[in-house]
Amino acid sequence: MGLARTNAESRPLITTSLPSIEQSLPTQKDLYYAGGWHKPRNGDYRDTFNPGNGQVIDKISHAGVDDTVAAIEAANKAFPTWRATPPQQRAATMRKAATVLREHASDLALLDAYNTGNPVAEMLADANVAAAQLDYFAGLIPMLKGETIPGADDHFHYTLREPLGVVARIVAFNHPVMFAAGKMAAPLAAGNTVIVKPPEQAPLSCLRLAEIFADVFPPGVVNVLPGGGECGKTLSSHRLVRKVTLIGSVLTGRAIARSAADTLKPTLFELGGKNALIAFPDADMEKLVVGISRGMNFTWAGQSCGSTSRVFLHDSIHDEVLDKVVNYVKANFKPGVPTEMATTMGPVISKAAEERVLGYIESGKQEGAKLVCGGRKPDGDDKIKGGYFIEPTIFSNVKPEMKIAREEIFGPVMSIFKWTDEAEMLKQVNDTEYGLTASIYTRDIATAQDVVRKVEAGFVWVNQVGRHFLGVPFGGYKESGGGREESFEEMLSFTQMKTVNVSIAR
Numbered sequence: 001m002g003l004a005r006t007n008a009e010s011r012p013l014i015t016t017s018l019p020s021i022e023q024s025l026p027t028q029k030d031l032y033y034a035g036g037w038h039k040p041r042n043g044d045y046r047d048t049f050n051p052g053n054g055q056v057i058d059k060i061s062h063a064g065v066d067d068t069v070a071a072i073e074a075a076n077k078a079f080p081t082w083r084a085t086p087p088q089q090r091a092a093t094m095r096k097a098a099t100v101l102r103e104h105a106s107d108l109a110l111l112d113a114y115n116t117g118n119p120v121a122e123m124l125a126d127a128n129v130a131a132a133q134l135d136y137f138a139g140l141i142p143m144l145k146g147e148t149i150p151g152a153d154d155h156f157h158y159t160l161r162e163p164l165g166v167v168a169r170i171v172a173f174n175h176p177v178m179f180a181a182g183k184m185a186a187p188l189a190a191g192n193t194v195i196v197k198p199p200e201q202a203p204l205s206c207l208r209l210a211e212i213f214a215d216v217f218p219p220g221v222v223n224v225l226p227g228g229g230e231c232g233k234t235l236s237s238h239r240l241v242r243k244v245t246l247i248g249s250v251l252t253g254r255a256i257a258r259s260a261a262d263t264l265k266p267t268l269f270e271l272g273g274k275n276a277l278i279a280f281p282d283a284d285m286e287k288l289v290v291g292i293s294r295g296m297n298f299t300w301a302g303q304s305c306g307s308t309s310r311v312f313l314h315d316s317i318h319d320e321v322l323d324k325v326v327n328y329v330k331a332n333f334k335p336g337v338p339t340e341m342a343t344t345m346g347p348v349i350s351k352a353a354e355e356r357v358l359g360y361i362e363s364g365k366q367e368g369a370k371l372v373c374g375g376r377k378p379d380g381d382d383k384i385k386g387g388y389f390i391e392p393t394i395f396s397n398v399k400p401e402m403k404i405a406r407e408e409i410f411g412p413v414m415s416i417f418k419w420t421d422e423a424e425m426l427k428q429v430n431d432t433e434y435g436l437t438a439s440i441y442t443r444d445i446a447t448a449q450d451v452v453r454k455v456e457a458g459f460v461w462v463n464q465v466g467r468h469f470l471g472v473p474f475g476g477y478k479e480s481g482g483g484r485e486e487s488f489e490e491m492l493s494f495t496q497m498k499t500v501n502v503s504i505a506r
């Protein structure tokens with residue numbers, strides 16, 4: 001997400017000298033709400049790790065139910081003043097947040113690299129994307145308009161766009177700063193107050209963000225609660241939270257939908273994907289090879305909802321493309337120390353994730369897919385010893401019924417399918433409950449438009465892959481989500497419409 005996962009090519013190349021980790025770490029490890037730092041009431045602190053070497057970094061607070069309720073009440077208390085803040089002043093505050101975020105982009109990026117394992121160069125781009133989102137939604141504030149509706153001689157109608165109240169933003173681990181800062185932008189712009197729940201695995205950059213935003217937003221407007229399922233469940237079920245959103249897995253989406261049901265709370269979900277890239281025989285070979293290789297997001301070990309992890313190659317180009325993709329991937333993605341600017345591929349987030357992904361690789365082998373690249377932990381480099389690294393992995397000869405073909409692996413594992421019959425291929429493409437993204441490579445516009453219409457996905461690229469564009473709706477079909485982000489639609493979704501009828505009878 002979110003603007004997550006824009007692939008490396010679409011991002012500005014940023015050359016920055018980095019501060020030290022010690023300079024970047026947050027000084028606060030507690031819960032941020034009501035404009036202050038609070039110790040968890042049950043004294044719960046949990047280890048947070050560096051996935052690049054498997055070492056514990058520190059202990060971070062973990063919000064319980066009481067803490068979460070206190071934060072919700074604080075956000076609710078701040079709501080009337082924030083919603084009444086004149087639009088231009090709200091916009092100015094958000095632009096100031098964007099500016100301080102840019103000033104701190106290096107330390108935030110370094111923390112994300114340290115705590116998620118994603119290469120720091122990409123995390124720098126993430127911080128800048130988040131700042132751009134704050135600016136973008138600040139700029140849209142004047143667009144929150146109602147309309148007048150003609151009535152009869154004795155009356156007329158008009159509508160008002162009003163904020164909802166407290167909004168909870170629960171985010172995934174793969175892009176903490178981009179999700180935390182970027183996703184607070186739309187609800188704040190619309191006049192809501194926000195509680196961000198950082199990912200359990202990587203809370204450090206969000207705590208730092210709370211530190212640098214403390215002087216920007218009035219108390220209670222932005223709140224940051226490190227925590228896990230208990231905190232998330234309380235946010236999803238509390239009556240004062242007027243909308244709950246998730247960037248995360250389908251499983252968690254279902255849990256949140258259930259917790260939100262009792263208060264009939266609206267939700268916004270950006271969930272998982274098992275996305276298809278479809279290559280026709282007439283595709284531009286060079287673009288296709290780069291697209292397949294980069295669309296898998298090996299840079300952050302495939303941990304991206306938008307990764308095109310199922311690649312459908314036409315029989316006539318299959319062997320040539322596969323060869324070239326394997327060469328490209330081997331040359332461009334090498335596991336390395338996440339906090340170094342030159343690193344092109346990071347580890348997966350945790351030991352548990354490493355075991356899960358290696359399990360998928362084993363199942364691929366056992367079910368008869370052909371391992372053509374990677375498939376194991378890298379060896380021989382002491383600098384990444386102890387980290388949760390897995391080589392970029394490619395399977396060919398993948399069949400639709402295999403586990404690696406059906407389940408979201410959320411790791412650096414690509415599956416290649418060979419096709420000859422277009423209708424059968426499209427059936428396989430759509431034979432999944434996921435429906436986030438898809439990518440189509442062909443030089444024929446009619447073919448592209450026909451397949452665009454047939455593919456069941458919320459975001460479709462033609463002759464490219466991975467890119468996100470601010471202002472362009474992003475979101476999933478089927479179980480990949482509900483609602484659209486990164487656009488005006490996202491901001492409207494944090495408002496409610498009031499209709500007013502005025503009698504002018506004399």
Ligand SMILES: NC(=O)c1ccc[n+]([C@@H]2O[C@H](COP(=O)([O-])OP(=O)(O)OC[C@H]3O[C@@H](n4cnc5c(N)ncnc54)[C@H](O)[C@@H]3O)[C@@H](O)[C@H]2O)c1
Pocket residue numbers: 001002004170171172173174197198199200227228229230231232233236246247248249250251252253255256269270271272273304305306408410436480481
């Ligand atoms: N569509 C998108 O834009 C997008 C972007 C990034 C990641 N994702 C998806 O996220 C998943 C990987 O991230 P993850 O492992 O952090 O996901 P996850 O679902 O395990 O966790 C996401 C968040 O939900 C919280 N959570 C867990 N249980 C909860 C509960 N019962 N109630 C409320 N909150 C709860 C977690 O603490 C975390 O903050 C993948 O499926 C990936 O595709 C989607």
